[in-house]
Amino acid sequence: MIRELGALTRRELLRLARNPQAIITSLLLPILYLLLFGQAFNLENLGGGSIPSAYFLAAFRGAPSYFSYFSAGMAGFVAVTATLFIGANVIFDRLFGTLKRVAASPAGAVEIFGSRLLAGMIQPIGLAFLVLFLAVLTGHAGLAGLDVTANVTVLGAIEVLLAIVLLSAMFASLFLAIGFSLEQPQTYFAVVNAVNLPVLLTSAALYPWGTMPPWFQNVASYNPITLAVNVLRINLFAGAGAYYPYDPAVYLLGLLAWGGVMFLVAILLARRALAPKK
């Protein structure tokens, strides 16, 4: 099982590495958002200095600026845009016969699904850190930039890494579930688009927490993107922990629960798709 899983994961990663357009497309939306939304919404300048900075600090939950707050949100969002190709690859592999070739081997649904999940969890790590790095760079180019005000500890870095991995696992599972359930690429992308935007728009990735009405805060607090970016923000911004009701561990547990549920749904659908056709 381990050997099959390793070989299939290697295959997925090789394919991803050989298709840079998928990586570029994954980065396109988060970077565009950073350069447009992030730069345009300099919310801390509202009121021309008449509004106390403490108000903005509370609104951005400890982040020194909206752009800094927003950058962490985009680092989380890249986990969504990067993993959707993992599900799309299932559809294309079915169309091109590659999935049939693997299904004809002794590898079972666990190995076939697991390898794609692993690849889906690994790829966004680098991209999320790349988004954060680019966000820091824009600050050095005379634009609004990400200002990491906290001294990031080793534990903090591990928490950030875990948040990205768990968020990626959850979305990779979701997109794999969709990929194993559908047969046509156009249907897949229509469904994924219908899922992506509501998930992003009901999270705290974009909006300042302090400006959301309480009902929206309630909805957003359960959103997996929110759970992940909470962990990022607590660790990137000094004193941010005071603005969050829970420790990062609680948010990570929430992500684990989301990931677990999606994993179970996805593996059941993968098993059904890979079983001998009735």
Place this chain on the structure above:
Amino acid sequence: MAEGAIRVDGLSKVYHGSVRAVDHISFEVRPGEAFGFLGPNGAGKTTTVAILTALLAPTAGTAIVDGIDVFSHPAEIKRRIGLVFQESTADADLTGRENLELAAALFNVPRREVAARIEALLDRMQIGDAADRLAKTYSGGMRRRLELAVGIIHSPRVLFLDEPTLGLDPQGRAGFWRYVQELRRDHGMTVFVTTHYLDEADGLCDRIAIIDRGHIVATGTPSELKDRLGGDILTVRPLAPNAGIEPILRAVPGVLSVTAQEGSFRIKAPRGEELVPKLVEACAGAGIPLAGVSLKRPSLDEVFLEFTGREYREEEGGMTPTDRAVRLGQVAQAMGRGRR
């Protein structure tokens, strides 16, 4: 293996409750045998292979491959068999070598043997020079040979070839079958091959089953099948049209039937070569000069015509019953009424 390499009994597959792709077929393939499953598009060949390789559940019947029940132990079956699909299934974004490494890992080829096996296969299939190129850059023939290499990397006991030369030019087809023959000779592999190329089945297979519209209509060696037609076919062509020749030909001992055919006469006879001098002598005795006499063994085209009552290529190019079933399923799925 004391029993047959493949034993199929009463196998049926019905798609969407009405399209009977395979209808209660039974046959046995002996160990080491090359068994051909011959029929036009839509006859049920690919459905049969999909069932025997545990990719498709049958509606009824049993199938034993290499002594293992296919439906009870699908994973074990997949370990023991090799499968070459009619379409390219190798990963186009991997190199030829990477495709083989992946297959070796999936079929649990001992690690210490992997490199040597891959080198040997690349060499045998003559794709060694392109081993480190992405498979998407391969020609059609190279991709077919890579498919075969992937299918046999684990030295399967039974190799299924589902129309493996579809789309290849005659030279590519000949080369592909040469590799398969070498594998049989060197490894004693049982080969189950579906094809709609009659000449391929004739040249490669020890025995052939003719399948038509889901039914096996005949089974036997190529020679046996041809013999069931009544032996050889002779064509006698008189120098000038002569209506009186037919009764003279019929009267020659050994002639089974005579059919007039565009100025010639087509004669069926069990031992054609012995009949040629007798026919010439009978015509000469009746004062009928001949332009020529030819003798040929019946082809599988004629066998197919004999057993199905239809020309072999009749359904080619059109939509097959299975295609229709799949299309119907896709339409139903698109309308939200179910899935395939």
